[in-house]
Amino acid sequence: MAFWLLADLLILLASAAESVAGQPAASCQARCGDIDIPYPFGIGPNCSRGKGFEIACNPQNDSGEMVPTLAAANGTIHVQSLLVAPIPEVKVMLPVAYQCYYSNNSITDSFYGEVDLNNKGVYRISDSRNMFVVIGCNTLSYTQNGNSSGKGPYAGLYYTGCVSYCNDSSSARDSMCAGVGCCHVDISPGLSDNIVSFGPWPRGFQVDFSPCDYSFLVDKKEYEFRSADLKMDLNRTMPVWLDWAIRDSVTCPPLGVQEKKPAGYACMSDNSECVNSTNGPGYYCKCKQGYDGNPYVDKDQGCKDINECDVSNKKKYPCYGVCNNIPGDYECHCRVGYQWSGEGPKKQECSSKFPLAARLSLGTYAPQHFFKKYMK
Numbered sequence: 001m002a003f004w005l006l007a008d009l010l011i012l013l014a015s016a017a018e019s020v021a022g023q024p025a026a027s028c029q030a031r032c033g034d035i036d037i038p039y040p041f042g043i044g045p046n047c048s049r050g051k052g053f054e055i056a057c058n059p060q061n062d063s064g065e066m067v068p069t070l071a072a073a074n075g076t077i078h079v080q081s082l083l084v085a086p087i088p089e090v091k092v093m094l095p096v097a098y099q100c101y102y103s104n105n106s107i108t109d110s111f112y113g114e115v116d117l118n119n120k121g122v123y124r125i126s127d128s129r130n131m132f133v134v135i136g137c138n139t140l141s142y143t144q145n146g147n148s149s150g151k152g153p154y155a156g157l158y159y160t161g162c163v164s165y166c167n168d169s170s171s172a173r174d175s176m177c178a179g180v181g182c183c184h185v186d187i188s189p190g191l192s193d194n195i196v197s198f199g200p201w202p203r204g205f206q207v208d209f210s211p212c213d214y215s216f217l218v219d220k221k222e223y224e225f226r227s228a229d230l231k232m233d234l235n236r237t238m239p240v241w242l243d244w245a246i247r248d249s250v251t252c253p254p255l256g257v258q259e260k261k262p263a264g265y266a267c268m269s270d271n272s273e274c275v276n277s278t279n280g281p282g283y284y285c286k287c288k289q290g291y292d293g294n295p296y297v298d299k300d301q302g303c304k305d306i307n308e309c310d311v312s313n314k315k316k317y318p319c320y321g322v323c324n325n326i327p328g329d330y331e332c333h334c335r336v337g338y339q340w341s342g343e344g345p346k347k348q349e350c351s352s353k354f355p356l357a358a359r360l361s362l363g364t365y366a367p368q369h370f371f372k373k374y375m376k
């Protein structure tokens with residue numbers, strides 16, 4: 001409670017200073033290229049919830065195609081998708097970190113992944129969706145949460161990494177990322193940046209087949225090791241999922257407070273609810289059960305009742321009888337002349353009242369025939 005009151009004050013101050021809009025203006029651009037930009041994200045100063053949610057939309061140099069990037073990041077971070085509900089996730093492309101060597105062991109070239117994507121604190125690296133991968137033939141690499149100086153907002157709270165070795169050019173195998181040429185580890189929640197270090201291990205004959213060490217975060221499902229990657233392009237990027245949240249308070253406001261929609265509270269839709277963030281402080285919003293839409297905006301754009309009876313929803317919301325949509329839910333009952341059987345008409349066909357009666361009268365005569373006729 002105390003947290004929230006303090007946060008409330010901060011938000012009031014912040015909104016006075018930055019004019020954080022509660023809603024996007026109608027004139028705001030809803031797409032960039034073929035990517036949807038739902039609020040609280042937005043393009044331009046008055047279209048998003050604020051810094052961290054701002055998306056830049058610029059033409060790509062070679063093709064001229066419009067591509068969204070995180071505006072608050074200090075490098076070019078391409079956005080692949082922005083998901084608002086039910087789970088708040090953003091998919092971005094992050095650069096691969098590397099360190100390359102001459103055979104005399106001195107370093108020719110390096111990049112340690114320093115991209116400040118998180119300077120407004122909105123994002124955390126998804127621990128459920130990503131892994132940390134290290135590639136090389138005498139390589140220790142680890143990622144840390146921010147700054148090795150121990151200063152700054154995300155100073156070193158977390159360290160994780162692994163060791164990879166190969167003695168010759170043929171020992172690394174495609175699809176095998178278990179310590180020979182490639183290793184990978186799960187990451188912990190709470191990582192807000194990816195600043196990589198490489199162990200100072202001696203390099204010699206390996207530079208012929210493994211000239212560089214690489215490490216990167218990547219979607220667990222989207223990377224499979226190839227031995228050719230021991231010589232991968234230095235400018236490669238990898239798909240990474242970020243969890244985002246409203247971080248200007250530590251948790252959801254208490255139940256009595258949520259309904260009043262205090263200044264700065266993000267769950268604007270009447271049919272939305274607040275969920276505590278599971279990766280970092282803060283909260284996110286989702287539509288109440290039976291509703292669908294954007295919980296961060298109100299009125300028509302917000303969470304709307306799902307018509308479970310619509311033909312297109314039949315698979316997800318089955319009804320073997322007469323379907324009736326009601327706010328937040330649906331009813332399903334058996335047609336006249338039919339009755340509940342088993343778990344009811346949402347789960348299985350209603351049974352006709354007639355054949356049951358028929359069975360009672362006919363069953364004694366010809367049970368075999370009856371079953372063939374009625375019980376298919």
Ligand SMILES: *[C@@H]1O[C@H](CO)[C@@H](O)[C@H](O)[C@H]1NC(C)=O
Nearest residue numbers: 018019021025044045046047
């Ligand atoms: C953004 O909002 C500010 C304050 O409300 C206003 O002065 C400014 O004109 C707006 N800018 C745009 C591009 O709409």
Ligand SMILES: *[C@@H]1O[C@H](CO)[C@@H](O)[C@H](O)[C@H]1NC(C)=O
Nearest residue numbers: 058059060061062063076235
């Ligand atoms: C893209 O174009 C801009 C301006 O024309 C230039 O400054 C930038 O270096 C180019 N980027 C790449 C990756 O070629």
Ligand SMILES: *[C@@H]1O[C@H](CO)[C@@H](O)[C@H](O)[C@H]1NC(C)=O
Nearest residue numbers: 073074075076114115116117
């Ligand atoms: C972004 O910020 C980090 C750390 O603050 C810095 O090391 C890096 O060089 C910056 N990158 C760019 C492209 O400005």
Ligand SMILES: *[C@@H]1O[C@H](CO)[C@@H](O)[C@H](O)[C@H]1NC(C)=O
Nearest residue numbers: 101102103104105106107108
């Ligand atoms: C290592 O080799 C490179 C390229 O041949 C050379 O430029 C560099 O001075 C050498 N470093 C040392 C410490 O010998």
Ligand SMILES: *[C@@H]1O[C@H](CO)[C@@H](O)[C@H](O)[C@H]1NC(C)=O
Nearest residue numbers: 116146147149151152153154
């Ligand atoms: C790392 O620490 C330095 C020195 O305190 C600070 O200037 C810099 O902003 C910090 N970087 C990050 C990413 O926190």
Ligand SMILES: *[C@@H]1O[C@H](CO)[C@@H](O)[C@H](O)[C@H]1NC(C)=O
Nearest residue numbers: 166167168169170171205206
């Ligand atoms: C490791 O590689 C070196 C150089 O190719 C070779 O001489 C040596 O026999 C290899 N060791 C093992 C254990 O395979």
Ligand SMILES: *[C@@H]1O[C@H](CO)[C@@H](O)[C@H](O)[C@H]1NC(C)=O
Nearest residue numbers: 061062232233234235236237
């Ligand atoms: C990456 O570098 C290679 C050459 O090293 C170049 O051919 C390629 O166009 C570069 N890709 C990007 C996206 O800059």
Ligand SMILES: *[C@@H]1O[C@H](CO)[C@@H](O)[C@H](O)[C@H]1NC(C)=O
Nearest residue numbers: 250251252253254274275276
């Ligand atoms: C969020 O976390 C706080 C503190 O742990 C707890 O009191 C509150 O009930 C949680 N709210 C929700 C909606 O889970």
